[in-house]
Amino acid sequence: MGFDQYHEPPQELSQPVRTFARMIQSLIEEAEAIDWYEQRIHVEKDREAKKIMQHAQQEEFIHFAMDLEFLLRKKKEWRIVVKNVLFKEGDIIKNAEKAEDKAEGA
Numbered sequence: 491m492g493f494d495q496y497h498e499p500p501q502e503l504s505q506p507v508r509t510f511a512r513m514i515q516s517l518i519e520e521a522e523a524i525d526w527y528e529q530r531i532h533v534e535k536d537r538e539a540k541k542i543m544q545h546a547q548q549e550e551f552i553h554f555a556m557d558l559e560f561l562l563r564k565k566k567e568w569r570i571v572v573k574n575v576l577f578k579e580g581d582i583i584k585n586a587e588k589a590e591d592k593a594e595g596a
Contacts, residue, residue, distance in 0.1 A: 506564075513560050520554035523547075567593045 495515045500508065527547035534540045562569040574589030575582070 510561070510564060513557055517554060517557040517561065520550050520557060523550040524554060567596060570596055 495511050496503065496508075503511070524547055527543050527550060531540055531543050531547065534543060562572055570593040571586070571589040574592055575585050578585045
């Protein structure tokens with residue numbers, strides 16, 4: 491595993507920033523895995539293999555959710571935005587704009 495996830499010299503970054511970078515990288519990797527499984531599931535003809543892949547994809551989504559929750563606990567503004575965008579009825583863009591206003595006011 492490389493350490494090219496840092497854009498600044500790692501020795502100059504605090505431990506919390508380095509942990510944050512690791513969790514962001516983990517979130518990215520889980521999202522990629524979810525995507526890869528989605529593609530594999532789409533083309534797989536064997537039912538049993540497809541079921542196994544679907545199960546594996548669900549596990550990756552659980553990991554994605556845990557990574558996201560960790561990050562949202564560290565970033566108050568992000569949590570405000572997410573709470574005001576996810577699971578809301580109506581226009582996604584309008585909800586996002588309202589969420590952004592709430593985060594800026596916090």
